[in-house]
Amino acid sequence: MRVPSRSPGQRPGPSVTPAARTRRRVPGASPRPAGPDLDAYRAAVADLLVEVGALAGESCDAARQALIDDRLREPAIAAVLEATPQGLVGARETLLLEMARYQPNARSSAADLTALVRIYLLSRVDVMWWRDAPTFLTDAQVDASPDLVDLEWLRRRDLLRFRYTEQPRTLLGRGMRAVSRRLRPAATPRTAGLRFRRARREVVALLNDIAREFAANTPPATPPLWVTSLVRSAEHQHRLRRLGYAAMVPSGHCLGWAVDVELEWFDRFGARETLAELLLSRQRAGEVNVVDEGQAWHLCLAPTAGLRLRQAYEAEMGV
Known part of the structure; x- marks a missing residue:
């Protein structure tokens, strides 16, 4: 699969035909800043996950903790964790606490302890990249932020190339969703839907870009890219944890x-x-961080891609 060139002024619609896969450099992206080696970090995490998987039994708690204590100090892993707001010690303590509290359930994307460790460690790249960014603490802050745009406003003007569904807010809405799923169980992804239909402009440009590339490299009958979660408040994040x-x-x-x-x-x-x-190709290009969470994959935009995508959004939306 050949990944299309993406200039800041690219308009919606397929622009390439599928061809041989190539490693690509993202046009317009800034050079990667000096920092931890993320390829080495991801490789070290993959090795750690093999060892965690071998210590899956309940009797292995002490051995797992000793393993985590040892492996998180490896230079490739420690360099990333030390660069997060919590630092290496805080990240280690948080991971061990998450593991101690872990209870498998149908809602969680962490099907087992190995998945939990994978999701936690790989998502630390996000918070390392954006360690100086302010957190949306409350639902009200998300709803009122001028840094976010309303997806529904864009959708009604045919400016989105991806799809989503909103989370029902009423008992009637939840009932209608349940009936629809029973009648057409595979018509849409099985997801709770967006709690907030708002997103940063750069993220909208990224998703439109991915959606166009996906459409260009799949058969015409393939549905568009589907987004299951966007911005959340810390208040809502803790709600999900509960x-x-x-x-x-x-x-x-x-x-x-x-x-x-x-x-x-x-x-x-x-x-x-x-x-x-397609998503892993963008990770190799340094544009996003990717975390395989099973049914859905988690993406985080890299700071070095922000300027190009902001320019792409403004060109596409006619701002």
Whole structure:
């Protein structure tokens, strides 16, 4: 799959035909700043996950803690964790606490302890990148922020290339959603929907860009990219945690720079692997951080891609 060139003034609509896959450099992106080696970090995390998976039994608690204590001090991992707001010690303590509290449930994207460790450690790249960004603490702050735009306003003007559904707010709405799922169980992804239909302008440009590329490299009958989560308040993040979701703290969602996109549903259209490769290609280019959370994949925009995407948003929206 050849990834299309993306200039700041690109307009909606397919612009390339599928061809051989190539490693690409993102046009208009700033050079990567000096910092931790993220390839080495992800490789070290992958090795750690193999060892965590081998210590899955309840009798292995002490061995798992000793393993975490040892591996998090490895230079490749320690360099990233030390650069987060919590630092290495705080990140270690938070991870051990998450592991001690872990209870598998159908809502959580962490199907087991190994998945929990993967999600936590890989998502630390987000908070390292955006460690100086302010957190949206309350629902009211999300609703009132001038840094966010209303997706519904854009959708009604046909300015979005991706789809989403909102979270029902009333008992009647939840009932109608349940009936719709029973009648057409595979018509849409199985997701609670967006609590906030608001997003940063750069994130809208990123999702439109990914959606166009996805459409250009899949059969015409394939549905558009589907977004399952965007910005969240810290208040809502803790609400999700109480419900059993693997909602990590701190989180790129609460900074407004992270999104979740549906992957599993696209299996029925033979497009899941295409989308997965597309997202990983962007990670290799340094444009996003990617965390495989099973049904949906978590993405966080890299700071170096922000200027290009802000310019792309302004050009596309005619601002």
